[in-house]
Structure formats: structure tokens, C-alpha cells
Amino acid sequence: MSEYSGHDRSGASVGLVRRQSFTFAAPPDELTLESGQKLGSITLAYETYGRLDKEAGNAVMVFHALSGNSHAAGCYTETDEKPGWWDNMVGPGKGIDTDKYFVICSNIIGSCYGSTGPASPDPRTGKPYGLSFPLFTIADIVKAQKRLVDHLGIPKLLCLIGGSIGGMQALQWAVDYPEMVHSAIPIASTAKRTALSIGLSEAQRQAIMADPNWRNGDYYGQEPPNKGLALARIIGHITYLSEDSMQRKFGRKLQENAAFKFDFSPDFQVESYLHYQGKKFVERFDANSYLYITKASDYFDLGEQRGEGSLVKAFSQTAAKFLVISFSSDWLYPTSQSKDMVTAMKKAGLDVSFCEIQVDFGHDSFLLAHEQLTRLVSGFLNRMSQDVAGRTNVGKTEGSHAL
Amino acid sequence: MSEYSGHDRSGASVGLVRRQSFTFAAPPDELTLESGQKLGSITLAYETYGRLDKEAGNAVMVFHALSGNSHAAGCYTETDEKPGWWDNMVGPGKGIDTDKYFVICSNIIGSCYGSTGPASPDPRTGKPYGLSFPLFTIADIVKAQKRLVDHLGIPKLLCLIGGSIGGMQALQWAVDYPEMVHSAIPIASTAKRTALSIGLSEAQRQAIMADPNWRNGDYYGQEPPNKGLALARIIGHITYLSEDSMQRKFGRKLQENAAFKFDFSPDFQVESYLHYQGKKFVERFDANSYLYITKASDYFDLGEQRGEGSLVKAFSQTAAKFLVISFSSDWLYPTSQSKDMVTAMKKAGLDVSFCEIQVDFGHDSFLLAHEQLTRLVSGFLNRMSQDVAGRTNVGKTEGSHAL
16 A cells, blocks of 8 residues: 655656556455446556555545546656646646645546456456446446555545546545545536436437447457547537637637638538547547446436435535535536535535636636646645644544543 | 418418429529539429518518428418427417518528438439539528529518528528618527537537448438437537526436436436437438538638628628527527627617527527517517508608609
8 A cells, every 4th residue: 555656756747657456346246336236356447646644644536537547647657748637736736736645546447447347358258348347327436446445545535536527426435435535626527417418428329329330339359439439529529618718729710721621521620620539539448438437427416316316415424525616618517516516515514615717618627727726626635634634633632631 | 473372370370381392593504602513403492471562572581490491380281280390480460470471481402301402313413412412501592592582573571580590591691682681580590600519510410421321422212321310410409408498308307217227228318308309300301411501501600701701891781670689598509699790780880689588498499489589570570561661651752752
């Protein structure tokens, strides 16, 4: 445990990092999923940055969104030009300061970056699971992560933080393992997906499943459903942006020739950009993982699942402190959904702060360097550290009184 | 001309109607399109309701949107259970009162409801055009309609009215044929498509073109690209609704079994609804028409096309009076885009009224019966009639003075 993965902190980077993995739930001790199905053994790929302190009280868990991975910060090699996906937030002196905190990020089950998913070999057959991989929920994702945190010897996480589906994981953790969560920061997230976003999610799945190369999920070793996955990404990508940011970036700018082509190839730069996003995506992501993870997020409804229909009741099961952050231009999980969450938290008597950041980059704003977001996260983490330190001191004082 | 198509006005319906057609631009007199390509001969399917008055001054032209047709009102047979697509607006005593106005609605070129489109036989080969059909613009659609209006013997249209792409046609008419347009009502429309809506449009085309049955447009007589077209419709349909209306109608309601199925079939009612919309659509629409018409709407940018980049300059070419209507919950062509249009019209010195209707049904609100919309349209048409009557009277008086 407490692996120190930060080397060579050049600039404000955690430096060179390495991906680790933890395997558990080998048969006959498989993890029972919410569907009743079993999954095992399970491998979780993860990375850590910074040092775990002696009290194991400075652990911050970061959750990735739909297509993310465990590589939140730093680089794998000296020549690696692309640092982890949240390198602007995680590092020495950054929003999540690795000089102070021990940061953990694991790849979720069902994904394709080292954790067990539909592309992994099914131990019963030795062949990739494909659609025989069981469907799972956000609660199942979190249940697996809990085993990793136990394995790392951390009794209580100082803070959980994530955007989008990452925020759902933070909420689920706080409710399902209240004794292990001091605080959480769900960003650009929701306590339940609504009809619009479920519809958009299903359109993305249909794009994949309509591709004949999908072959009912059994495409491994063959031509994968790249057209379908690229289209799913195009649809998804549009939902991560905003009208204003797209208009500012692309407007109606045409491709190089500056004239309509009068055919069905892309005329506008926004079209080429989306095609490029789709093309890049199929090189790095598995179509089945896309299906499983979007379905898990569609299933997410914390009030229904943990509060018999009441989000207040669900949140009453935790004492975690929350900082809820939304973005004014996010139309996938709009501010109103964060406010609903905050209202329920308050009714449940929780300590909650809320901030809507005025930014026009849409849902994906959480991935972009943003001073206010950094300041909010860093300030909240400071307060949480002081909380814990204060409580420990109070505990010690009380202890000495008792002596 | 002045065909009276309204029979048996049971209730407030125009009664039985019939589809007519007008064919023109036979070679060598083909219509030259904006691309420079030629199209001919061209057939336009159209319907009319009400009577053209002696001065031919009471003609109102209605434009359909992407997947509409010439059948705006009434029924084809006594047992026909589905009246035209705007039957709640067009009829005796309705918003567009067929007791007062002579209403024309034609199916646009490129469509598949009787007008010439990619599924029509190419006169050069006798086989369906497919992708050899030339790409066209909103201006080309309007250019063809102008020929129909000439054919009907109407020198000046009292009013042009349409929602979405229908609104674009109204705007284009007013600028391209100012001498023929007294007034126009663009509803839930825009003077140019922006990056977000172009991106969504391209995603829909990609859905069709990724379907192997599309066969580069050459699928007539074979299995059509139904999966692709259904998915395009699903994506499109989502953009016509709103977060609020979808949430109210479907929320997270599950299918009959009221439990997650943990597979990739639809769990939620909103998913089944969208599948149903997709399935219904492929029975009535041609995939190539979908490509051509969405592309025409993407190309639409009135300021760029007619004002050298200035929408004010474009509108300066008309003296038409405008009533611009937007819907508060329309996120495809949001109110801000209607306001941009209105600002430019005002700067061009035009007589323009604007109303944002507070309604949460999204972009598609213009198709729904809505009292305020009906009242606005009917009031504006009344005013326009009085305008014209007044002018005629003034003319007569002046005439007698001159005698």
C-alpha cells in the first residue's frame, strides 16, 4: 500500500507514474452484482500519486467519466507527450495537491483500460466475454473500488471527486460506504439520469448495435464496429459541448476551400472536427465497454435505488460533507439537476456547499483547466483536511482529558 | 388556378382535399440551382384550401419542415383518420382561416411526397436519381415554389408561414422575391444554422450513410437503409423535444415489467418511444431525401448568401412585414436566434413583431395546437388583410382624385 508513484516532479507534474493492478473476487468468491449475476475474478487497474500519510487520512479518490482511465496525472515515460487526463488538476501545488494528498484513480469495471470488462477473457471459456459480461450499475463499479481501497489499507477517504459518471460514483460511495467517506465533490453530475439524457444515451448505443461489425458483441479478433462507435462518440461529443462554445470555435467556418462542396462529405469545420473525434476514439475505446458503461449510467437513480424513491432518504444514510459543482452551459446534466441534489442533501441535514461555475464550455468543462474550479476544489480539500486534523486533535485532547 | 379543395367542412376541417401536381422546367429549360447544376423537369406536389379572391390577394403559403409534405390540412377520403399535418392551424375559423384565405402548401424539391427528389426517375437514365440528384439549397426550394405560385396566377402572397426549415423558406422568399411577398411568419426558425445544429445534422446523416444498406444512395428496389434512417430520426426527434417535456412525459418510467432487464433492449419508456418513432418514420420517408434536405438546411445562412455576410443587408432587399415567433424551450433553434433575426430586420427598417411563446414542448411546439400561437397567427393575418384592403382602397381613392 501507499505506493509512491510520483517521480521527477518537473514543473507541476507528478512526473513519471506507472499503472498498477489489483485482482480479487476469484471464484468461488465472485462479486455479486445488483443484477444478481456474479463477476470474478476482477482486476482493477489503478494509479496513485503522492504519499499516504501515517494516519492514512489524506487519501483522495478521483473517478473518471465514461471513456476515461486510471491515468489521471503524470506521464508513463520521459518522452510521453500526453499526461494523464486530469493533469491540470492533480499534481504538486495543483487543485488536488499531491504534496498534501494521496490520490487514487482506478479504471472502472466494464472499461477497457486494464480493468475487467467485456473485452477481457471470460474465465469459463478463455475467450473475451463480449455480451456474456454481466450488466452492472454505478453501485457495482463502486463495490469493486471499495475492495481496492480496503486493499490499499485506507479506512476512510478524505474526499471523493469526479465529473459526470465520476460524480455519480462519488455520490454512490458516500451513500453505500458512509463510514469510509469524509467528503465528496460531484461535478457536472446528477443523482439520476433524466429522459433526455437516457434518450441520447440509447441513440449512442443504437449507433454501435446497428453496425453489422458489432456482431452482437462478438467482434473481438475481427473488424470491430468502428463506424458505429465513431458515430456514438460524435453524438456523445456534441452533448459534452455547448451551443456557445461550438459557435465560437467553429461557427459556420468551412473547410479549406471556403465554398460549399455540394456533396455529402463534410463542408463545415465542425463536421470534420466531429469526424476526427470519432476516428480518434475508435483507436482507443472498446464498443462493448461503451454499451455497458452508458447503460450503467442510465440505470443510476440514487433516490430510487437507495431511498425507496426519496433522494433525501438516500442521503440520510451518509454524513459526508459535499461540495456540488455545476457548469452554467452544461445541458447534459444541467445545473437544475445539481440543485435538486443539493436540496435533498440539505433536507437530509448534510453539510453541503454548491457552486455553479459560469463557463460556456458545456458538460466537458470539468476536464478543462479552470481557475475557479481549481480554487473551489483546493479550498474544500483544505477545509476537509483541517476537519480531520481538528477532529484528531479534539480526539487526542479528549483522550488526554480522559487520562 | 384558384382550385377550391375544401369540401364537406365537417367541424372545423377543410374537409376532403386532393393532392395536385405541377410540372415545369423540362429540358432544355431546366432550373439552374445554386450549385450551378441543373434540375428538370421538376414536379411539385401541392394542395390548396379555401378560395382565391378576385384580386388574388388572399393567398397564404404554408411551408412544411424536414419530413413534411403538401398535405397540411383536411383528409383524402371519408374514412381517412389522419388529417394533414397542420390541421389544427389551417381550416375554417382556425388560425389560418380557410374561409378568408386561399392556402397553398407544396412538397419541397428533394422530398419524397410527390415532388421531384432523389427517389424520382432521372430522365437521363429512367432509374431513380439516388446520389446523382443535385444538392440544393433553401433558395433552390423557394425558386421552384415561385414557379408554382406564378402558375397559380398569384402576383403577391399575402403571407408566408412555416416552422423550422419552413421558416427558412419564408425568410428566403421574402428576400429573393420581395415584390411577391407582403408578409411572413417564420416560426421556431433561424437565419443561419449554427455549429451545434450542423453537428447534430451531420450525426443524423452519418447514421444513414453508415448503414451498409444505404449503398452510396443506390438502394432503390432493394432493402433500404432502415436502421440508419431510424437512428437518424431518433437523434432528430430528441432535438425536437425538450428536457422538461420528455421528463414530464417519460421521466424514468420503465417498460411493463417495472424492473431493469439488465440487457441491451430498451428498459425505459423513453427508449421504446424513440424506437417507435424511428420505426414509424422509415415506413414513410426516404433516406436520401433526409440527406438532401438536412444538407440544404445546413447550407442556410441568409446573411452570408444574400447580404455579403450581413443579415441586415440581406433583409434590406425586402419590404415584407414580419411576425417572428420562437418557443422558450426550443434548443435546436433557440429564441436567441430568432432575436438575432429580429434585430437585423429592425436595423433594415422593416415592420417586425416578435413573440417568444412560453411553452415547454421544444422545437416541435409549432406543430401542436396552441392557443397563443393560433391567436398570434390569426391576428397578424387579419392585420395584413387590412393592410392590403386599405392600400387597395387608398389606391382607389387616389384613383378617383386623379380622375
